[in-house]
Amino acid sequence: MGEPSKLGVGARGLVLGLGCLAVLVPFWAVLMTSIASPEEINSAGGFVLWTNEPTLDSYRAVLSGGIVTRALLVSAGITAVGTALSLVSTIALAYALSRPGTLLQKPILLMTVFTLLFNPGIIPMYLTVKQLGLLDSYLALILPVLVNAFNVIVMRAFFQGIPGELRESAYIDGAGELRILLRIVLPLSKAVVAVIGLFYAVAYWNAFFSAMLYLQSSEKWPLQLVLRTYVVNNTPIGADQLSSNLENLPPQISVQMAILVISVLPILFIYPFIQKHFAKGLMVGAVKG
Amino acid sequence: MAPTFSRRRVLALGAATGLAPLLGACGDGSPSSPNSSNSSTGPVKLPTYKPVTAATPDLAAEPAGVSPGYFTYPASSSAASQPVRGEAVTALTYTYDPIAPALGSNPYWQNLNSKLGTELKLTYVASTDYKSKVATTIAGGDLPDMVAIQGVVQQMPAMLKAAFTDLTEYLSGDAVLAYPNLAALPTDAWRSTVYDQRIWGVPVPRARIGTVLYTRADLLDKAGLSLQPESWAEFKEMAAALTDERAGRWAFGQIPFTTILEMNGITGNWPGGAGVWQAEGGVFTHSGTTPQFTQALADTVELVKSGVVHPDHAGAPNTKRNAWMLAGTTSFTIGGYAGWGKFYGQAKDVPGFRLTGMLSPTRDGKGTRVRTPGPTLSSFTAVAKTDNAERIKQILKVLDWLCAPFGSSEYLALRYGVEGQTFTRDGSDPALTEAGRSQVFLPVRYLAEASPVIYEPGNRQAVQDQHDHQVAGVPLAVADPTLGRYSETAASKAASEQQELDAVLLEIQLGNKPVSAWQPAIQKFMDRVGDKIKAEYEEQS
Structure with a gap:
């Protein structure tokens, strides 16, 4: 192939540039609307693309009282602890299911796959959580979703792709199963662990429904549930209901955009650090099922 | 996150609807028949009404309901x-x-x-x-x-x-x-x-008072329009006068269907179909089956075609409509009465902002007006x-x-x-x-x-305007005859049929289906659930 023509490069640049704009402009609008003044929002009738009088009122409204800050810590804690526990359990189960000769391998695998097909539904889950005495406890947000069958299967497939000879030679050198897992298998599986870890982390970070069901005291609420009360609820001026206390708040749309920024930021910060694994991990199972 | 959410919503609905029979089963064991009006106790005596006031109001709570x-x-x-x-x-x-x-x-x-x-x-x-x-x-x-x-x-x-x-x-x-x-x-x-x-x-x-046709009185004043049109013809003229597509101005933020229904003498909230039953002498009628409803549909199509409704009205959330209203992009929006005060809170920076409520005139400007009361x-x-x-x-x-x-x-x-x-x-x-x-x-x-x-x-003005609207509107309210009656069919089976009906209604309003599509749709609704609901209500008379 020869040098691309200037026109070709220009055209490609333009297309890529437009593509980037299509992604960035909405983000920009969200950011600008969250800091725009009420007059600007009123005159634009919605989203604002540029503000001359930036104000942090919306952020102040959302962050005042310390509820959101607290919820942010709760969410971070649940995400960190949950992801760690989930990874440990998933790796252990996937490894056991991937190596030949595990006791009761077939039935355990079937049971795992079964949960993929049949969901227990809300009320049986609630009753189980209640009878385990987990109501109003953070564990209720982690234990019921500790192991995700889909993630187990993906990880098992990856482990199975590691040549059996590696395991055997370590075995001959005197390594036990735990050592093989920690020293041979896991170092070879960084990509899949990163991806599955991200799946778990995002799920824990975004979960609000289980928190809504299982946590009675609102001071334990994670971020998404707290933010939800701002976004979902104060929408309807003019619904049959009244949330009169919002009269003095900044415009709703501005508050909502501030919330969007707050809830998106943490994930945005984490992403660059695991991105290199992510691109690789996505190929997992693409060739080998 | 979206797919998870919708799946959960579905589950949630399943749970909510699946739960009740279970409870009935674990109750006292006797099959409860919700529709039985022949309860041994007879009609219950409602609590005696005795108002209390801690302070004399500046504007009296009269007539009743204001x-x-x-x-x-x-x-x-x-x-x-x-x-x-x-x-x-x-x-x-x-x-x-x-x-x-x-x-x-x-x-x-x-x-x-x-x-x-x-x-x-x-x-x-x-x-x-x-x-x-x-x-x-x-x-x-x-x-x-x-x-x-x-x-x-x-x-x-x-x-x-x-x-x-x-x-x-x-x-x-x-x-x-x-x-x-x-x-x-x-x-x-x-x-x-x-x-x-x-x-x-x-x-x-x-x-x-219920749902209000919120009116930007300051914009109507500026255009030299009356705050209360007296007939359908006048209503249409007013809407046209408030619309200027080139300047990005329209009269309505959504289709004022309830208003048009009321002009045609019937009440009810659509979509959802709350308060659509009329009763006379113990006989219940679904207002959707009346000729007035079909007339209202034809009127609606005419209004929408004339281009006085904001082109993005379909699917716009309330926040958006309210923003249009505050920006003067539209002169009307329809919303619950409870939101009245909130508009003032958000319109602090809109010069001259004044909000009033408009009553639905009768179609020909004669006869009695009606109004759909709130829940x-x-x-x-x-x-x-x-x-x-x-x-x-x-x-x-x-x-x-x-x-x-x-x-x-x-x-x-x-x-x-x-x-x-x-x-x-x-x-x-x-x-x-x-x-x-x-x-x-x-x-x-x-x-x-x-x-x-x-x-x-x-x-002060806001209090006066709200009170004026209540004094004028509340006496027009037509009481919902299903109040205090319970229909198991309506509670358990009507939801999906109602959705289907709402979908047809919207298609007709948007001009995608002819008005004649309504009759078969409402007939189907009546055959599947409507007639049963009617019978259950009538049984309790």
Whole structure:
């Protein structure tokens, strides 16, 4: 192939540039609307693309009282602890299911796959959580979703792709199963662990429904549930209901955009650090099922 | 996140609808027949109505159903009622507000508890999640003392009977007078707490006026238009005069279908089909089957075609419509009455902003106008099943306390908290402080509250306009004949049929289907569920 023509490069640049704009402009609008003044929002009738009088009122409204800050810590804690526990359990189960000769391998695998097909539904889950005495406890947000069958299967497939000879030679050198897992298998599986870890982390970070069901005291609420009360609820001026206390708040749309920024930021910060694994991990199972 | 959400919603709905039969089954074993009107007790005697006022209103609560108006907060508060005492009371409710700080960092809540004389322990979730929360809590069998019941679910009478206390002996007739603030709740609101001729809870009342055709009076004045057109022809002229597509201005933010229905002499809320039943001499008719409805549809299509509705109206959320209204992009929006005050809060920066409500004229400018009344209540608060009469009385006293009237010191504690801490005075008007604002988000008002009043601090005109609209509109309201009646078919089977009907309606309104598509659609609805609902209602006459 020869040098691309200037026109070709220009055209490609333009297309890529437009593509980037299509992604960035909405983000920009969200950011600008969250800091725009009420007059600007009123005159634009919605989203604002540029503000001359930036104000942090919306952020102040959302962050005042310390509820959101607290919820942010709760969410971070649940995400960190949950992801760690989930990874440990998933790796252990996937490894056991991937190596030949595990006791009761077939039935355990079937049971795992079964949960993929049949969901227990809300009320049986609630009753189980209640009878385990987990109501109003953070564990209720982690234990019921500790192991995700889909993630187990993906990880098992990856482990199975590691040549059996590696395991055997370590075995001959005197390594036990735990050592093989920690020293041979896991170092070879960084990509899949990163991806599955991200799946778990995002799920824990975004979960609000289980928190809504299982946590009675609102001071334990994670971020998404707290933010939800701002976004979902104060929408309807003019619904049959009244949330009169919002009269003095900044415009709703501005508050909502501030919330969007707050809830998106943490994930945005984490992403660059695991991105290199992510691109690789996505190929997992693409060739080998 | 979106796919997860929708899956969960589906599950939630499944749970909510799957739950009730289960409860019925684990009740007292006798198959409850919700439609039986031949209850041995006969029609229940509703609580005696006896208004209480802590302060004389500036604008009287007349005619019946109109809310009293206050220009300023009454300076002198009446003496506080007796605190309740006794052990802590737990409650489950919903909220339309953001979350409030927890008890430990919420002086407003602490003050409420100390005034109340007992600890109020509140669990609450966002209104959209409430159905799933209630369903799981009831299924778990571990109910708090008080539970807000919102909407009608299937097997409602059986569910109430299985899990909640029959409050009839405490509230029926003159018995309610032991709780003076509860006796001041409107009779129509109590009617919606009755199932199988028993009273199951204390209503959270709503203003009778209902949905309002909000009008930017300042824009109409500027265009030299009357704030009250007198006929369909005049209404259309007004809409055309307010529309200027080139300048990006339209009359309406959504299709004013309810208004057009009312012009044609019928009531009802669409989509959803609430309040669409008419009754005469015990015979129920679905307004969708009447020729007036078809006429209203034809009128709507004509109006939409004339281009006076904002082109992005379909699918626009309320926030968007309200923003159009504030920006003057549209001159009208339709919304619940409760939002009136909020518009003023958001329109502080709009010069000359004035909001009025428009009544629906009659089509030919003659005859009587009609109006669709609002829901009588937002929810009612039921008491978990118990035989302990003392406990029930204590809980009712708490609810009574929460219903303290505007102007009383309890009301001040309920809405504004502690003077100097959560609110300060601007003249006699209380104004929440920065800290107070989030503390009062505690949703006690969705457990019980007094009948609404009109009060817009520092905005006399707004109070006057709202009161004027109520005085003009409330007497036109056509009472919903299904109030206090229960149809199992409507509660359990009608939802999907109604959705289908709503979809056809929208297609017709948008001009994608001819008006003639309505007859077969409504006929199908009647065949599948409508006739059965009609029979169930008529049976209870």
